Amino acid sequence: MVTASRSERGLLEPVIKRIEKHPELAYSLLEIKPDWGMSFIFDCVSIWLDREKPDIVLIPCDRKEQVPVALVCLSKNVPIAHFYSGSSIGGNIQDEIYGMIIALCSHIHLCHDEGAAEILRxxxxxxxxxxxxxxTAFDDVILDYSLVPDEPFDLVLINPDTVSKERTERDIEEALGRLWRRSVIIGPNEDKNREIILKKIEEFIRKGKVVCDFYESVSRGQFLALLKKCEHFITNSSSAFYEAPYFSTPCILIGERNKFRKVPPKIVTGASDRIVEILASIKIDEKLLRKRLII
Structure with missing residues (x-):
């Protein structure tokens, strides 16, 4: 399996735990670093596949770093299981395209809900x-309340708009402009333009108009505890659609990044067990490898 971000690793952790306990499964994990170029990823994945010789590669979500992973696997005839397949529609336009490229290269599609499955059809x-x-977002997670303030607070998470520096700046300014009470701010992911967000957060905290706790990164248990306890989640992150509804947390959506993404009608947990069961039972044969599109 391959990860390219903190969120992907968090989603795969419960799957990894179950694979480790499964008598017929083993895994190798390739962690792509944010500063790796696309051609370097191509080379690393090719070497990794030649060395590990996996029966199948599990690719999560829709990050651009996963596109060369999918293309190398396809070119080497290594089957792909795509987790959160079909879920990128309605998000950042680039994520939509990256997600569809990965899906078209994949052989098994592990969808979070029926809406994503219908998109693939x-x-x-x-x-x-x-x-x-x-x-898998809630599988095995123990909520860690160590960062939760002892008074009402808002939670802020703004990730970069990779298409536009100007929109990234507007998003973080709008989010910070909504703060009036105690707030917890989580740093952005590693995408392009993140430095704009970090600079704006630093300037805002320095002014001291609002009491803020800033964490560049938090564990999944800490994040979910903050998400559960906050008064409002101010964000442009897809967490507003895939995690916040689980706790019925009110969200204030910022910008265009996930403007058209749809909230799943119901969040079904326990995907880790189902994924491992599917991986253990997949028959690697010509039928699986010979993909065709039904148009």
Whole structure:
């Protein structure tokens, strides 16, 4: 399996734990670093596949770093299981495209809900390849309340708009402009333009108009505890759609980054067990490898 961000690693952790306990499964993990260029990723993945010789590669989500992973796997005839397949529609336009490229290269599609599965059917993915498994976001997570303030607070998480520096600046300014009470601010992901967000946060905290706790990164247990306890979640992150509804946390959506993403009608947990069961039972044969689109 391959990860390229803190969020992907968090989603895969419960799957990894179950694979470690499974008598018929083993795994190798490749962690792509934010500063790796695309051509370097191509080379690293190719070497990694030649060395490890996996039966199948598990790729999560829709990050651009996963596109060369999918293309190398496809070119080497290594089957791909795509987790959160079909979920990128409605998000950042680049994420939509990256997610669809990964999906088109993949052989098994592990969807978080029926809406994502239907999107894949519409682009021609054969129905037998599509498995609705739910979400791993809450599997095995123990909420860690160590960072939760002892008074009402708002939670802020703004990630970069990779298309536009100007929109990134507007997003963080709008989010910070909404703060009037105690607030917890979490640093952005590693995407392009993150330095704009960090600079604006530093300037805002220095002014001292609002009491703020800033954490460049938090554990998944800490994040979910903050998300559960906050008064409002002010964000442009997809967490507003895939985690916040689980706690019925009110969200204030910022900017265009996930403007058209739809909230799942129900968050189904326990996907880790279903994913491991599917991985253990997949038959690697010509039928699996010979992809075709039903248009």
């Amino acid at each position: 519409k682009i021609g993915i054969e129905d037998w390849r599509i498995k609705v498994v739910g979400s």
